[in-house]
Amino acid sequence: MRWKKTEYWGWGRALRARGEVARPERASALTTLSAESPAPAIGNLRSYGDAALNDGGRAIDMTRMDRVIGFDPETGIVEVESGVNIGDLGISFAARGWIPPVMPGTGFATIGGCIANDVHGKNHHVVGSFGQHVEEITLLQNGRRKTVSPQRNADLFRATVGGLGQTGLIASAKIRMMPCKGDMMVLTERRIDGWDEFIAALDSARSEYTVGWIDATARGAALGRGILEEGEITSGISPSGGRAREVPFNAPNWALSAPVVRAFNAAYFRRVPAGGRTTVKPITAPFFPLDKIHNWNRLYGKRGFHQFQCVVPIDQSDQLRRMLERIANSGLASPLAVLKRMGNGRAGYMSFPMEGYTLAVDFPNRAAAVLLIAELEQMTADAGGRIYFAKDALAGPDNMREMYPEHDKWLRAVQKADPDGKLATDLVRRLKLRETS
Amino acid sequence: MSETWIILGATSSMARAFARKLADDGARLVLAGRDMDDMKRTAADCRAKGSPVAEVVRFDARQPETFGAVIRRAEREDGTINAAVFVGSMPDQSAIDADPSLVDGVITDSFAGPARFLQMLAPIMEARGSGTVVGVGSVAGDRGRIGNYVYGAAKAGFHTYLSGLRNRLTRAGGHVVTVKPGFVDTAMTWGLEGMFLVATPEKVADDILKAVAKRKNVIYTPFFWRWIMLIIRSVPEFIFKKLSV
């Protein structure tokens, strides 16, 4: 297998890595790699920070391991190689009445990435996390295949789901698909005028898919205003979606400067009429709103950006409001932010979800934003919440044990699976996750 | 009506992309190659995408005795039989320079094996009065270069063969598309120095499908390689022999 010397980066483009990358196209090549040169896996690099980076070391690009290798129409269980994009899986099965039960906000995440971060979707409060729908995972550990499931090797299963790739290469997995009526979605959007109303609306929302878009630049009485989006899947076959667009170059620095963002957010808010509206769209539109514009991360210019995402327990919504206040008052223009109520569904020791509210906000990569994010991280810890590894690029190791109380169980399983630390990534090193406390 | 496609060299990622697009359109597939385990996965994927038939048959360009089974499997399907050839091998020229016996293998994989296979298939296509052959050659076959002239020569031979086959099958309602890719992002080129304007296998597959639908004779993919090669071909030999392009 040839190794390619290359530079690669997380979605936020603020953290980068240089090193050798192999890209197997078939199972036999992957097995050989795992035996001869174990290295962390990378999916589609949709994690924002350094979860999938291994600066100075090697990595294995899984994106060409991208086939559906079995499907049982009786049970809806599909077996896929781990490099399959979740969006492709959704599109090819929805017309036949099946959908992946959990899809993150981008269709470009691979199944391996969805497992390794135990991702959540807009229906987390109903169906839980991705890992809860995984029947079985085939791992490669130093060239040896190991099958793990909630029944078989359950400890290793729980260390693998949300396990940041540290228990071995995920070669393939069986996913329990969910029956669905079709591939269209009825989408209801309504304006929300402020924070308390938002929390109340999220608490009482009954739809399967629910998400809040917050104008993180609105202050004072308007703090927390935004749009509540609720969706239900319906029948109908989508006309093929329009052509994808590209952001061809790094945007100039003013592209996301405060006035531009404020104007954009105000327009986004008013786009929805005061009385709300209901539309029917192909499912890909509401699931993956940004995927239509390839490389939209270039909008943030050369320096890149960060996303901060935390979840705090239900009774900590006031703390979350204070965090939003800090963000709005900071004047660090941040475009749309996402607010969502999470259920308690999680499938791994290191899974992000907890019952509560999750807030995600983007910041251009600037010194002031870095300081603000550190402050937000501490506020999250104080609230008994946690930050999301898939998004993080900046945190230090101190709060991690407290945020992830099952870390010790994970670490024990990981040390057994990869005693020499060959699978460690930049994130794992930065947060000292592989070190015993 | 759905047609049957034989895919030779089905383990190549270009072939994988092509087979999947055919599967989306409901084509029946006979995947042929050496790595059975890998082809079984592609077959499952194609069935999941909509192929009513996607079967794998062992094929080794260096073992002509494997050819018959592939053809017999395709013959079991009614209607039009098409074939797409992705087989080829490109060892480092320096390896060939060190071991001249490697020449035979390159020529067998990229030219002689596929040509012999197509000779066996041609009468069946003629009898059925239809069918398209897609032959994947290479821009490397347009001119011999110091970096890969044995591979280039094999591809040039294949191009010439395809042009003759086109001449023959056209008379019987068939057609032949010669495909000359530039650099494509596959296992063959991953990590090689000096790659530029690299196309995805999906792009190449799209171009091939369009060429098949429009009954094109010779395509370059991506298209701009036609112009690049026009320039390269027009450099006089007395200059070209001193270049290392």
Ligand SMILES: Cc1cc2nc3c(=O)[nH]c(=O)nc-3n(C[C@H](O)[C@H](O)[C@H](O)COP(=O)(O)OP(=O)(O)OC[C@H]3O[C@@H](n4cnc5c(N)ncnc54)[C@H](O)[C@@H]3O)c2cc1C
């Ligand atoms: C626009 C956008 C919206 C998003 N929305 C959401 C959301 O709504 N909910 C949510 O939960 N997340 C969301 N995310 C985050 C994203 O879903 C996760 O980061 C996901 O893990 C990305 O998958 P990937 O294939 O790009 O993996 P990468 O980012 O490449 O890798 C992520 C981790 O998985 C590991 N990994 C990947 N493949 C394998 C494998 N085969 N074997 C072992 N380990 C592997 C890597 O080592 C790394 O630790 C979003 C991201 C973007 C860019």
Ligand SMILES: NC(=O)c1ccc[n+]([C@@H]2O[C@H](COP(=O)([O-])OP(=O)(O)OC[C@H]3O[C@@H](n4cnc5c(N)ncnc54)[C@H](OP(=O)(O)O)[C@@H]3O)[C@@H](O)[C@H]2O)c1
């Ligand atoms: N990549 C490029 O930039 C590029 C450019 C121009 C043309 N091409 C041509 O495009 C085609 C596909 O190449 P690729 O880039 O996808 O590379 P590849 O993965 O190496 O594909 C080559 C294919 O040929 C098969 N093959 C080789 N020798 C064989 C034999 N003796 N018997 C049966 N099958 C044999 C391989 O099968 P195994 O899996 O069994 O090895 C594989 O399926 C080739 O003809 C290549 O010459 C490629």
